[in-house]
Amino acid sequence: MRHPLLEELVAKHRPDTKDGKVADYISALSRQDPSLLGIATVTPNQKVMYGGDAPTVSFTLQSISKVISLVLALMDHGEETVFSQVGMEPTGDPFNSLYKLEMMSPPKPLNPMINAGAMVVSSLVKGSGVEDRVGRLLDLVRAMADNPEIEVDEEVFRSEYETAHRNRSIAYFLKEYDQIDDVEETLQVYVRQCAIRVTCEDLARIGLSLAQYGRSVTGEQIIPQSIARLVKTFMVTCGMYNASGEFAIRVGIPAKSGVSGGILASVPGKMGIGIFSPALDDKGNSRAGVRLLQSLSQAWQLSIF
Amino acid sequence: MRHPLLEELVAKHRPDTKDGKVADYISALSRQDPSLLGIATVTPNQKVMYGGDAPTVSFTLQSISKVISLVLALMDHGEETVFSQVGMEPTGDPFNSLYKLEMMSPPKPLNPMINAGAMVVSSLVKGSGVEDRVGRLLDLVRAMADNPEIEVDEEVFRSEYETAHRNRSIAYFLKEYDQIDDVEETLQVYVRQCAIRVTCEDLARIGLSLAQYGRSVTGEQIIPQSIARLVKTFMVTCGMYNASGEFAIRVGIPAKSGVSGGILASVPGKMGIGIFSPALDDKGNSRAGVRLLQSLSQAWQLSIF
């Protein structure tokens, strides 16, 4: 159902899309229409509200998938194992940075939301081979979104995989210290999880399942409560790349962005939100998407602080 | 009033004090008894509860004062001016680090909770001279704590001022780029605010005034609501030095620690908490204090996530 306030806010922030730039280093992403802007929200009563282009657009998860793989790795191994291999601290560095790793001996990625940490996490997802492991990630995404149709976009996958030089560099760096076992398999899993295609409504339902402490929209406890709480914390401290601090102050909602232009947001106890607008700011977050969420947070008093 | 659960948790975590070490680089701090552990809580109905040594100990704010000076600088100048001079992003680096500053041109401290950022903030507190500016900081602390007796501990001030080589190094670094005007005056203000002496109950009331969005225990709106919200966000993303991420996950309460062993915590809408235990972990946070707060957060479900 279209919601008047959401429509109004989309109209207000549509011009902000002009201040951003579509990611151009992944060819499959670079062809997206920069003026798109859509939002979906879903509340515990399962009511879905739309604004703007939400009903008609789909996009790939990209870094938003780091939240999913973290959930699954934690369910597979528990906190202790996962956090023995990746840290919990935010970092003021770009998501693809290597130098803090170089300063440590042995290196340990600072958190699961930067690429180094996310690849270690992906390498922890259980399964026999790439297909099985990606299948398990897909199953979780489908359960959280209550949508069995969700698939990997193979074209986006191939486009990214061919040019994943920096991620391959990071992965081989970690391999030297045995922090990743099979680099190419890990990259296959990681780039595929990034290429999972969703809609704003899917994201909103995923956000709600975290907001409901692991219960999906259908009421099933698909993720342990403690893990749902934990990933929301990471979304606050490092979900929006190295603009997470400012986002926490201006918006105050646990959220995770991807370079496709998607934003997953989860208001504890209250609501899941999915946003899409592919024109990015210089930190890699959706320009209009962030501002739309800020306006919504103020209008509906959604800040957790 | 002593509270059974608080007493029980103090008893449970008193042994943790043995895992920590009293800060030894400030001689006035190094003489503290490492086995001390106390907690005070205060709720909107003004009921104060104690556990352990809370009623009998006092200590200096140290880095906790960064919250106070940030509030005052924001009240003096507004967000735009303050954040043109200091950033909003957490950093994976130690509190006294210089190298991220060196990488930027011009340097801008990443956030107001690291020393570089805190000194810039202190330099922004209005007033004619050191005495006037420290007086204004004291007035704010007293109002937030509803305690007109709070004072600067001059002995601690002198001890720290004489050995403030690293902070002086940071301040002169910033001076080169005109980000601090008068280095020695700024240091005088900064080190004095660190030496403000409080009790656990004072901290709890300060925490409550932030938890009540700027209203003190007496109900007066002493801080604008938006500023009270903003500083709590910083407390989550960077209040516990470079262990803030882990603290957010394990405890989930906006908090700020100091090397004296104090912790100021503020549970939005619910409660202010003051803790003291001078034996520190290797990140500079009170060892037993953090664990006590974690147990309390679980027992009373205080996490914001």
Next chain:
Amino acid sequence: MRHPLLEELVAKHRPDTKDGKVADYISALSRQDPSLLGIATVTPNQKVMYGGDAPTVSFTLQSISKVISLVLALMDHGEETVFSQVGMEPTGDPFNSLYKLEMMSPPKPLNPMINAGAMVVSSLVKGSGVEDRVGRLLDLVRAMADNPEIEVDEEVFRSEYETAHRNRSIAYFLKEYDQIDDVEETLQVYVRQCAIRVTCEDLARIGLSLAQYGRSVTGEQIIPQSIARLVKTFMVTCGMYNASGEFAIRVGIPAKSGVSGGILASVPGKMGIGIFSPALDDKGNSRAGVRLLQSLSQAWQLSIF
């Protein structure tokens, strides 16, 4: 011919081999006898002198090959092209460091003696395919050493290639900025040049051809004079990893070391020197080899300073 002083110095410094450690991260190297120590010198009159194990040992070039590939890339493309892609400055960082690259935009390896720079240089060596390019490097080594028998040790190559994670990480990092075209081909060339097997006498003759400003022992001008001078400069400023400064002070001879334990030294106008002793110090230089060369430099007044 065995030389009394060389024998004496070998005897004096043989015990120093106990202070070092054979490189263990390359399995083919880790099996070397740590107590070996040999030296060969050759003067413009072609007289070869030996000390210690020189006549009986052979070893792979490893980083010493960076001198050879730099010579060939300069002969293939000229200074301007080569130094548009790699810098001329020494660095205080380890040879496999990435972080200075990350600080630059676009990254440019600081010099051709660190791994990042050496791989860019190897990618510049002309030839159609790995075999041809390695063949050209081998031809140059054979001409400089006046020894057509010199070959690549395929076992060492395979052993290193399989575990070249860090170099692969560096190469993919550079690939992202188009500074290396074909990563796997470059690695094949680079690791093969490292696995060229030589003797102390080979190294001494190679050193003499540089000392004679590009003329080999047979008198042929196989390298342009300006290039022979240029690579000796790099040997002084960055030939001994991040111990080059100390080596310049203590020894004062252009030299290049490898983790196999070899040292190539070239005394301008006077002499070529080849040393082998596989027990390394913590910077990756031959422990006894460096000390032997220091004693020899003092005895024969070989410092260029």
Next chain:
Amino acid sequence: MRHPLLEELVAKHRPDTKDGKVADYISALSRQDPSLLGIATVTPNQKVMYGGDAPTVSFTLQSISKVISLVLALMDHGEETVFSQVGMEPTGDPFNSLYKLEMMSPPKPLNPMINAGAMVVSSLVKGSGVEDRVGRLLDLVRAMADNPEIEVDEEVFRSEYETAHRNRSIAYFLKEYDQIDDVEETLQVYVRQCAIRVTCEDLARIGLSLAQYGRSVTGEQIIPQSIARLVKTFMVTCGMYNASGEFAIRVGIPAKSGVSGGILASVPGKMGIGIFSPALDDKGNSRAGVRLLQSLSQAWQLSIF
């Protein structure tokens, strides 16, 4: 005596002064005429040759003084003590960088030619108080230059001392680790040694005394041979800031520059050279001065490589 080749080279390189910029961060330096260019050379037979403005200009040593204070500290304490407090390695970082220090525990300046290392060295110069220590430095400069008239320019000293924020920052950083005892006294000595005023001829004679392994123009052994050799090594590996590598390749002469535009050069066994031209390149070296020295090195075959 004016020398035709020197005059010719000055004429050739005078236009290069337009590519540079006079240092503007020290007000006393910013007023220098950017078009000045002068050179003096002196050979063991004491014959002094001039070119350009050499006979009429004077200027302050600035970083060239780091060579003098290193000589004196080595004469005062010996190599072992000095190099326990400052390293011998070149660094790819700017002269006023702090971040490598921060990475070490405890920090040790990488070499005596960067500011951090030079201040540690100045703090080692013996003497009772600033005046005595500066007096001893002046005595050494006068002996090396065979010119008892050389003095500190007090106006330049005061101008630099007032704005020495970055050096003060570095000094307090080192003070925290007890690597400098009295910060303000060390800064007084350091900034005064930078303000010693000389001519091109003075520099040439200083260079000759190093070229003659410590014997001054008058034949007196004023510096031990080993120390004269040692400082020339530093001049090659780190004498020209972070352009030292390129300078070694292009020019091949031990040299030390200062931001005043002076260059001290010393050709082992052959010649001392003093150059002045205040327009600097972006690394802080005299633009025309470096090019003039490069032309002279080629013309007279002065490279040590």
